[in-house]
Amino acid sequence: MSRVRYLLYGRSTRSWINFLVTILIVLGIAISTEVISFTYNKRFDLTAEKRYTISDQLKKILNSLEERVNVIVFYQSGERMELHDFLRQFSYQSQKLQYELFDLDRNPAKARKYGITNYGETVIEYKGKTAKISYPTEEKIINGILKITRIGKKVVYFLKGHGEISPGVRKL
């Protein structure tokens, strides 16, 4: 009985509890500091050509969005790291962009859902609407986002009166 009491209330037990609690507290502080540092960060792009800074245009477009835009890439195995690095710089610099990477060969069902057949093809998803681009470059992503977010229908103009073929006529 006294042995049990010793184990429960003894100096050694108390010391061990203190020991572990202190570690947990410090771990808690460490984790919260890390989390806070994620929100309030500064980035210094020291490369000569400012390679890892996203263009003002993309930043402006992303900031104007109401919801997050989701970029889904179906990659060829082996390309994952490269694409991951590339897209991460965007998501680092704007909370409005998130991305998912899928191995096309390993996720055939998912690919079928989006109608993806080629390696590197990318779906841009925003508010339930989707656009497909052939490969995730900055320019293509911008175009994709613009395509979905554009309000209203596309207007197509035809020139006539100079002997052109009118749009309704099929002539071979």
Added chain:
Amino acid sequence: MNFLPIFKKELSLYFSSSIAFVIIAIFLALSGFFFYTDVIFYNLRNLSGVSLTQGLWQYFFHDMRYILLLTIPLLTMRLFAEEVKMGTIELLFTYPIRDIEILMGKFLASVLFFILILVLTLSYPISLTVIWKSIEAKSLFAGYLGIFLLGTSFIACGTFISSLTENQIVAAISTFGVLVLFWFLTWNEAVAEPVFVGILLRLSLFDRSYNFFRGVIDTRDVVFFTIFILFFLFLTLHFLDSRKWRSLR
């Protein structure tokens, strides 16, 4: 703080034995070899107009990480383990210096030794100034900062593990184990859930050092490494402190 005596003793221990010179020699030989192959590789690809940072420094730092992983556990394994084995640790604790001073003396001695190696490797990029006008010093600085933080994290981790055991081999192999785990945490990220991967990515020393190597300094990464270092130093100190009551039972 009164850590200087320990600091000096540790440094002189490195250099009085052949350990320091062997480590420096191996480090420089390997990094020299990597640098040489990276330069050759860069020259082959140079036609497409790749920048130095992207085509050379990045790979150089990536390669340097392997050497860090190989050498740093050997640098830190004896810090505390040897003192425990030889019984000199009791003597050390009776000196009128605080635990934190002992720890800082030992830790900073390893860090300084590591900085010395890094400074020696600077000769590679500097030698390139003969050939190229600009060596993109700014992003080179970012890369070196990354390597420094990575190496110092390794040292902090190794110091902690050395304080847990009296066997140097055990200390070294355990440090290898922990570091490799932290390193390859995201190795197989394709199989994990995306949310889980997000957390792992933030913990992986490997992933967190990428930005530096590419010439980008993000305060998030600096904070992460600083926390990592401080946390392991805290653990060491906490563990040393527990010695006072652990022998009670």
